[in-house]
Amino acid sequence: MIIEFSTLCDREGRLCPRCHHACSNLPGTSSGPCYPTGPSSTPGIRSVAIGGSYVPTDCYLDAWARTEADLERLTAAFPEARLKSFGKESGEFPVSVTVSLRTFGQVADALRIGVGICPLYVLWHNMTWPCVPELGLEQEHKYAELQIACNSHDIFCETPTPEHTVFLHSRHGDDERVAWLASKVGAQIAGPSELGW
Incomplete structure (x- = not known):
């Protein structure tokens, strides 16, 4: 589904102290599970909350530096990043720049x-898609990932675009679950299923 990038806080700029996001636990609201809410939370972040469970340490940003200038800007912005060259020779481009993310605030x-530097994505691994009894679907652990591709419409961010895309990774043929998840965050499917990884 294609989304518009927006800020991850409420209109007053407040964040939940637990999930570091505009959610149901902001001051003056109920105290329950952290479910991002409000007009400024993105479908991707809301999908993580709908997912039921995820491992915070299994979220990362991955950007592909294709030029020396991109690599310099990425390493200046993310000094803790891990770098891996995928060129024919060691140190050649492209270079994968990976940053571990633990909270919605870090994301x-x-x-x-x-x-502002280059196309990139954030990926959440080890999620659980909830059971959907009305569709006859049980919980899904093995094929449950969520990815936000910034300035790209493909999972590898190879083709730059002005829009951003949310990918719900699921079991092949599980289109009903994906449509159900999208509807829970107020989004619609933007295109057909694709073969992922």
């Missing part, structure tokens, strides 16, 4: 910084 900051 928001990384997206705000990185989106």
Whole structure:
């Protein structure tokens, strides 16, 4: 589904102290699970909350530096990043720049910084898609990932675009679950299923 990038806080700029996001636990609201809410939360971030469970340490940003200038800007922005060259020779381009992210706040900051440098994505591994009894679907652990591709419409961010795309990774043929998840965050499917990884 194609989304518009927006800030990850409420209109007053407040963030939840637990999930570092505009959610149901802001001061003056109920105290329950952290579910991002409000007009400024993105479908991608809301999908993580709908997912039921995820491992915070299994989220990362991955950007592909294709030029020396991109690499310099990315390493200046993310000094803790891990670098891996995928060129024919060691040290050649492209270079994968990977940053571990643990909180929604870190994701928001990384997206705000990185989106101005080059196409990149944030990926959540080890999620659980919830059961959907009305569709006869049980919980899904093995094929449950969520990816926000910034300035790209493909999972590898090879083709730059002005828009951003949310990919819900699921079991092949599980289109009903994906449509259900999208509807829960107020989004619609933008295109057909694709073969992922």
